[in-house]
Amino acid sequence: MDVVCLASWNADLISRVPRPIARGETLLASQFEIGPGGKGSNAAVAAARQGAQVAVIARIGDDDFGRMALALWHREGIDTNHVEVAAGERSGVAQILVYEGGDNSIAVYLGAGGRLGPSHAQAAEATIAAARVVMAPNEVPIEATLAAFRIARAHGVTTVLNPAPARPLPNELLALTDLLTPNEGELRGLVGMDDSVPVEDAAQALHARGTGTVLVTLGEHGACLVRPGTAPRRIPGHRVTVADTVGAGDTCTGALAAALARGLDLDTAALLANAAAALSVTGAGAISAMPSLARTEALAAGSG
Template sequence: MAAEPCCVVCVASWNADLISRVARPIARGETLMASAFSISPGGKGSNAAVAAARQGARVALIARIGDDDFGRMGMDLWNAEGIATGHVECALGERSGVAQIWVYDDGDNSIAVYPGAGAGLGARHAQAAAELLAHCRVVIASCEVPVEVTLAAFRLARQANAITVLNPAPARPLPEELLALVDVLTPNESELFDLAGPGCAGSVDAAAALLMARGTRSVLVTLGAAGCRLYQRGQAPVDLAGRAMPVADTIGAGDTFTGTLAAALARGEALPGAMQWANAAAALSVTRHGAITGIPTQAEVAALLA
């Protein structure tokens, strides 16, 4: 009997997170002593895929890793989470990506990402996964992977009537063709303004309207502790308040939001309902240290919503 098709496909970035805890942001030329250090799985795409899997979705990856210990860390994680890796390429002689993360005492963070082997993802990888993309319900990507692979994957997803979700982080200029292929764009507030460009005068409403005018079907802006706001064509914005939670750190909260949103959409939730699941999952994620450790299960999110 053939395996049941995956309902969420993630065009995934992968890196190892090298996390140092420091009291505050480091000034140029300054050295601070860290109070703790850890190495853990990361990458926006990988994190979102794990979040979707923990919400009950059948998940598959399109990814590229290095032939090194960090790459093997990724494979071990995905196998443990039940994520399909048939379209993960191991690049001989290349290093996996690395993110250097500074976590501050208030829970906020700064991150520098080296994409490593992931920079070699291209349209050919999406084309090789054409059969996978033709039978899924949701395809997600971020701006940590090359735009060429996202464009190719989203074209195939649109042909299959799958929902496309793009987390535009880190923010960078996006081609009009890609924006027109996005069903749900999930920027935070600063990414929203970077994408919209000058002229929005700090207005979230105006920036979201501009992106929808450029072709994106809906914009779901994450606002941190303030919650999130959903914009859909021809409808009034929908606001969802944040949840007051004790913050351990905010690493991976946006990825948890995106992956949980994708899983909810894949099981048939409408966008406003899926947004509630994503908002609750992101709130839970900040109560624990690290990206993967912080990602909650479907049962935990259901309990919070109840």
Template sequence: MTAKAGEAADVVCVASWNADLISQVARPIARGETLMASAFSISPGGKGSNASVAAARQGARVALIARIGDDDFGRMGMELWQAEGIATQHVERVAGERSGVAQILVYEDGDNSIAVYPGAGAGLGARHAQAAAGLLAGCRVVMASCEVPAEATLEAFRLARAAGALTLLNPAPARPLSDELLALVDVLTPNESELYLLAGEAHAGSADQAAARLLSRGARAVLVTLGAAGCRLYQAGQPPYSIPGRPMAVRDTIGAGDTFTGALAAALARGEALPEAMQWANAAAALSVTKHGAIDGIPRHAEVAALSKQ
């Protein structure tokens, strides 16, 4: 379904956008080493854009708040969002600035390493959220990642929370989060390494203790993604709730976390409780690793429904 100009969206994403430049290599490259790649491709990327596509493919009406360059990579983003039915009236296209780029190395075991240059996205700020205040006031879920400037996320979450929407933050790439921002987060979705970094528990303490620290600082729920091991939900005053991973034939893991975030947002937007929504997101993320690339790996609603019944 499409969220057209003037219509309320179910899910609004404060979105990063970049083109993924993907090289397939046998293993991680050592400092100073040159390694021949077996394949190369350019495809749409950016955590916010990927999550938005995932939410749209799960049936949500999705709209973006974003800033991109008026260049070939920016046009790639606009074409993708149009094809996926994602509203772009709050995407600012900026002449003279480059769109973001991610340089990705994918290894034979399916794992990857990524370097991101945000480009025009680095200029996203509170004014962009304020310009979309009407959209934010009418949505059910607002999501963002740490690939966008914190001031844009903070203002979007403030406006959304005031209107009764849920807020969802994927804290990747991990960076220190202010108590002000954490207090506006309904669901925080770190992976295990991000959990420890955010909680300041890089060398000591358990995952339970790290999650408890983030809850004590204001986050309402901490949902830790564990890759092939599934995910675990922490909420104050409740025991942790775990969902096991699903055994899948892994092609690559690019975009799996973004697929989880977008599918979770879509499920929450249609009114599912958090434990049920995380079951749906877990299935969607499992399917995403069975294909190459972020966008090609993002499943449709029917595929997730079929896997969920197994």
């Protein structure tokens, strides 16, 4: 495998409403759909569509939503040899509200995925050791990510962490992370800095805790690549028509991992990841508009 992903999985229950809902308020939704989701699963799909050979390490329920996951991964050509189907447990669910303009709010129940642990990473040690990149989101238990990243570091495998949803991270995990892909809010939460501090400075604060490169996603404003000992690089955004932003950060992480697995340099990989994320917001749901490598390269060609 080129890329191994600790994959959180959930079924997305998506309602489209005009605006955020106040406490105690009921709003009528204009649309409802059920689709595949989970930050780890989304990133795995994004990497596969960018041409990487991908394997997932995951734990899902023995239910219709779990079967949805297996069908998706098989359809996308993703290896599922390290997926545990947990009898008597429910798969994860995300309740997503999408507002006019494309922004969203999400509540996630991890379900069976919440019990993914170090033993699952250890059982996949040979697969991790033979990969080029291992990636994980904050939706999987930190203990599982730590175990996988320790194995990766021991075998010289690049590690990529998407720190979403935002929560405190131990210094050991940050030090095992070669690339971190937060959005601006997640970055500031990790370092305890407010909006008055430039994102470049906030990202550099993570270097002191052992983190390698930080690629900060900035929505319509693109991204910022911050490496230790190198001047930060701003990557401009792309002008696209936004359907919704669900899955954009996951697409960025998956496309970045796939590009690095192909042996591309960081600058080129970041340009491709930024372009893939931009294309991903042009369709509804987490994965419907995740692009192919050809489409991503075509858009990134104008990024310089």
